[in-house]
Amino acid sequence: MTQVTRNHDSRSSFDRAQNERDSHFQPSTLHSGRSTAQPKASFSRISLIMSRIVDSVKKSLLGRESQSYQSIPNGDRHSAGEADASRDPISELEQPQKVDMFEYGVFVLLGVAMLWSWNMFMACATYFQGRFAENQFILTYFQSMILGVSTIVNLAVMIYLSYRQSSANYPYRICISLVLNCVTFTILALSTIMFRVSAVPYLVFTLFSVFVAAASTGFSQNGVFAFVNTFGGIYTQAIMTGQGVAGVLPAIAQIISVLLVPSGTGEAGEDGASASPKSAFLYFMTATFVSGLCLCLFLVLLSRHGITIKGQTQPLFTSETDSEDIGAHKSVSLVLLSKKLSYPAFAIWLSFCLTMVFPVFTQAIVSTCPDGSGRAFQPDVFIPMAFLLWNLGDLSGRMACGYDRIVLRNPKMLVAVAALRALFIPLYMMCNVAGKGAAINSDMFYWLVQLGFGFTNGWLGTSAMVVAPDYVDDDEKEACGGFMGLCLVMGLATGSVMSFFV
Structure with a gap:
């Protein structure tokens, strides 16, 4: 400030001398108006520039000071005052740009795996029509039976898990879901070429498979949507996109698997009216492949962030009741x-x-x-x-x-x-x-x-x-x-x- 005051005094002396010289060469009317206005305007501009320079230096120093607190977890977000206010807008602007494409792809695949089983049972209707053709009642209502078992079990599992949020281990739930999908779809695929039973036993087997797949979906829905909140909103959008893709891919897989097998080989045996066991086998195995790939990539994602299924010292698959270390979650009525x-x-x-x-x-x-x-x-x-x-x-x-x-x-x-x-x-x-x-x-x-x-x-x-x-x-x-x-x-x-x- 001493330097600024000296500059100000020297500049003022210089302006006064200049005004005295100009007064000898300009008319009195100009001297009384423009000659005094010009130095004042010049001085105002210089002062404004100097004040802006000082302010920018102060802001840069404060900005560096506030950045040193950004990495402190669970700190007091409201005690920092101006430092917190200067930090949050920056974070909001930079966050959408920091997207890891590998992690984004993993969450898309998790969204696909989440709804794959439901869409799989819907798109494979022609195969089930061939298996249930001998029983008219089952043939008429099997689709509604599948829908009823799937949605009711899914709802029951989600209600149950909603009451266990305080000690929830979301990575564990996601992995359990993917493992159940792999086992269920593999057995279902083998049933298309190995299980030669009548309509009623196969309906019981199918509904049990739907039961397990629906429970798996409940674990996945509960775990994925909670887990993704720790990664930011862009990854939630990735899951929603994956869910949409999950409806498209099973239908495409079903069409391709049917076209790969010559017509006339279906169980109904007439005009290719039902999908053949071979095409159904290929179709169900695609679900096993998707769930297995998703499980492997999800484990890689966890390892990149130093996360294990049961904390830092627990084995991979143990009882969920031992997962208190994951952290508590607020319960809302x-x-x-x-x-x-x-x-x-x-x-x-x-x-x-x-x-x-x-x-x-x-x-x-x-x-x-x-x-x-x-x-x-x-x-x-x-x-x-x-x-x-x-x-x-x-x-x-x-x-x-x-x-x-x-x-x-x-x-x-x-x-x-x-x-x-x-x-x-x-x-x-x-x-x-x-x-x-x-x-x-x-x-x-x-x-x-x-x-x-x-x-x-x-x-x-x-x-x-x-x-x-x-x-x-x-x-x-x-x-x-x-x-x-x-x-x-x-x-x-x-x-x-x-x-x-x-």
Whole structure:
């Protein structure tokens, strides 16, 4: 400041001398106006520049000082004052740019594995039709039985795990889920070529496989969504993308596995009306491959961060009751969450409740084209293609919510749009259900219905999940995600029960 004062005094003396010289050569009118205004303006500009330089030096020093506290975990976030305020905006700007592509890919694959089993049982309807062809009752209701067992078991597991959050070991739950998937899908694949039993025993075996796969999905949903919160929002989006991909890939795998096997080798033995055991074997083994690959990559991800399944000293797979070291989690009342999230929760429940009619119609609707129109119009390809179109629409709806303007944020509109989705049911009934004829004799109409119903499901479901955290406090957002997931599964369970009456 002493140096600044000296400069100021010397500059002022220089300006006074200059003014005295200028007064001898300029008219009095100019001397009284412009001659005094110019030095004052010049002095103001110089002072402003000097003050800015001093301020920038102070800010840079304070910025370096505040950065030294960023790596301290669990510190007092509000005692730092100005240092904390200068740190948070920087973190918010830099965080979206720090994306590890390996970790992003692992979370995408976790999202795929999470819903693969459910979509697998849906897309492989033609194989099960061949296995249950001898029993008309099972043939008619097996799809609803699979849906009912899957969603009810999934819901029960999620409710059970929601009461064990205080000592939850999420990496352990994820690994258990992937191991169960590998075992279940391998046995299911072997059943296609080794188990030669009647319809009733095979139905019991299939429903038991669905039971285990649904429990595995519950462990995965509970573990993955909680675990990903420690990595940031971009990785949560990766899981949602993976879930959308999980609907597309099983249908593609089913179509490819069917086309790799010559027609006429199915169990039904007529016109390739059902998928062959060999194509079903290849299809189920793809699920084993996906789950096994996901498990290996997830273990690599844990090792990169120094995380073990049971803490730092525990073995890989032990009882979950010994996992207190993972840390406690805040418990929020479900009643409180239901009050704060009444509109988004009801919207996602209603939407997925209505969604459950699509598997029942999809496995029953056949092409309007004649039998000789080509392999693509045979049921063993046409039905998986219909599942593929629905899931493409669902994936498109999820991805569209990446644009903020497309997200449906009005809570009442969420409920209204969810209720309007019921209009798709009469549209399905206008198609060629069970080959009885279609009101609109066009496969294109049916495909548009599938795309539209899938798009609205992905769009509405993702919108509800995106806007839900806006209605709760910051320390309730983790519980909010679990509650919305619970409402989603409850919608699936309710819809699966209602599908018996469609």
